[in-house]
Amino acid sequence: MTPVEEVRDELKHLLGRCERWLRAEEGVRDLLPDREGLAGDIARLEALRTRALSTMLNVALLGRQSSGKSFLISGVQGGLEYVPITDEDGMPSAEYLGVLPSSARPTTACPSTVIPVGEGRSDGFEGRALLRVRFAGGEVEEIGVDLPPAVVGAYGAADGDVTNRMREHINRRVEAIEVLLSECRLPVKLFDLPGSESPIEEHEFIMREAWGEADCFVYVSHATSALTSNELQLIRDLYAHHMHGNAAKRVLWVLTGIDLATQREQGRAAWKSVLATNNEYLSTHFGGEGGRFIGEGFLPVSAAWEVEADYKDAHGEDGGSLRRLSGMETLRDRLRELMESGAGNVHLLKVADEARWLVRRRQRDVADTLDTHQVAVGDLEAQRDGLRDRVEGAERSLEGIRTELDREMQRRIRAAQKPFGELADELHRQLDPLIDEGNLSAEHVNEIDVRQVQVFSRWMTAPEGPATLWEIELRSLDGNARRLLRADLGLETDAHLVTPEPLDTSHFPMRTDGRRPLTVYGLVQTVANTVSVAGPIAGGAVWLTTSLSLATIAVPAGAAVVAAIAIAKVTDLVKDRESKVHKARQERKDMIDEQVKQARVAFEDVARSQGRLLVDAVESHHVRHQARLRSTLAQIMERINADDTARSRAVIDRLAPVNEDGRNLVTALQDLSDGLRTAPGTGRS
Secondary structure, eight states: OOHHHHHHHHHHHHHHHHHHHHHHHGGGGGGSSOOSSHHHHHHHHHHHHHTGGGOOEEEEEEOSTTSSHHHHHHHHTTOOEEEEEEOTTSOEEEEEEOSSOOOSSOOBOSOEEEEEOOTTOOSOOOSSEEEEEEETTSOEEEEEESOOHHHHHHHHBTTOOGGGSOGGGTTOOEEEEEEEESSOSSSEEEEEOOOSOOSSHHHHHHHHHHHHHOSEEEEEEETTSOOOGGGHHHHHHHHHHHHHSTTOOEEEEEEEOGGGOOSEETTEEHHHHHHHHHHHHHHHHHOOGGGTTTTTOEEEOOHHHHHHHHHHHHTTSOOHHHHHHHOHHHHHHHHHHHIIIIIHHHHHHHHHHHHHHHHHHHHHHHHHHHHHHTSOGGGHHHHHHHHHHHHHHHHHHHHHHHHHHHHHHHHHHHHHHGGGGGHHHHHHHHHHHHHTTSOOOHHHHHHHHHHHHHHHHHHHHSTTSHHHHHHHHHHHHHHHHHHHHHHHHTTTSOOSSSOOOOOOOSOOOOOTTOOOOOOTTHHHHIIIIIIOTTSSSTTTTHIIIIITHIIIIIHHHHHHHHHHHHHSOHHHHHHHHHHHHHHHHHHHHHHHHHHHHHHHHHHHHHHHHHHHHHHHHHHHHHHHHHHHHHHHHHHHHHHHHSSOSHHHHHHHHHHHHHHHHHHHHHHHHHHHHHHHHTSTTSSOO
């Protein structure tokens, strides 16, 4: 058993204990203030235990249309079926049925996700695969289990027949589909993403969210055709994301469909020529920087060969050789290595932190009620008066705390922004000579863009770069926020009831306004890994180098120059050609200055958004403390008005063991989280 599997088993055991503790709390629910939320908390814990523990790695698959992403996903998870058939002419053939729609034509109409749910699941479905669909507006519906390919394609494929949908869904627009698998080869969540840019706003948002959530990427290219300049923008986006993520997310390159390119060309199988061409393409356009981005290059695979080998084995033939040639197990090994290198620990940490937060919240209610009933009769009125004063004081002070933190946040953002005054000069120094070396063809523009990504990344993350400075400033803001809370809520005083707790940013529920919550990485880890301070917006410098100016100005300008040269009579139009080239180069240089202005504004927007997450966390923590104060005050008033204290003695007898068990669970989960945070690969060692 590997180390990550050992931690996973330990966490499963702890989550089982947590679930039993919550169910035991049902026996004292009548004594607690939050009586309605228990069932929902039990359901959340069940979901953590069953689904979240089944996902140890988030993998985003990218590639041009018809590159075979959907087919590969089905193969990776063992969801592909080989069906030999004989056509009307008596010719032998085969059909492959997968969990996602796939064909030789462009198929994926929307982002798709395949999610393992694993053993002991609580999703309430029997069968292999459950299809869920998110429609426009965010509504999610379960469509059915183990559906025919035509039905799945009707919801998720560009060429799907919508008449195969449920009648009430025929005219509804699908934003995304999910397939939940009860059986799978790997505990891996797989995103099938149509591309880097989508004309549909909801698709673009979902895809960018998946880019941020992904632990690694698999770029899929089909063996029947080599990479072309049409894929430069998508790979350049991926390169920028790789360079500007603090974790430097790994990219695996996969050449799929080698079974369709076995014909001999120049003494070797055609797919081997494509493999060599693709690797050379990557090396030419994205080499350097230690080779981290391209790694070992493309891995040739065939999901079709592997499932055919399974069919042979099941029918008394030897499929071993075909299975080895498929390369699929090698791909799975690469993904397992990523799980073991730290991504698995990160996912376990998420689960542990969310479970601890949930149990701690319930245990705190038990402890507050227990403390209330342990107050001596003679002290009730003094406690009542003290609680009233604390409630009134907390209500008055919250606005002042938020105002102070908002002002401090703006000051710290300005401090982190100061280096932007030097960015334009640095980019011009490094890029202008390169711009002057070519005529801004697509290949030349890509070379400029890649260099710009490299320069921007190094500049942002340098010791005096904005990313580094902002992380320091944010840590200081976090420290001051905690100090304000300690002083305001009385952590540094000897309060009799409702002892304040320190701010915990390891987990917060999703906000109702749609902003990303503080995740298990903690506030600063959220900044570094989820939003990425190394780039001015989600996706890092992808925006700076592709999504805006370059995609709409530089590339068309360069293409116009090339076209003019191609159709002109050189003898007559040399001067005109040189003038066009010079103008295009100057446009590209001028664009740098505009990009720097926009990058500064975007950096400020993202930094402010991150700072507000902290301020929101402080406010939520303060509001929850106020709720505890008011709940305890209500219980004190109930005791004051009661005829005797016999009920309090009974309450103490019932709650004391529940409180002790809950406190022990919180401690055990905290110990597990602390161990995971210091483990290699989680970024906290």
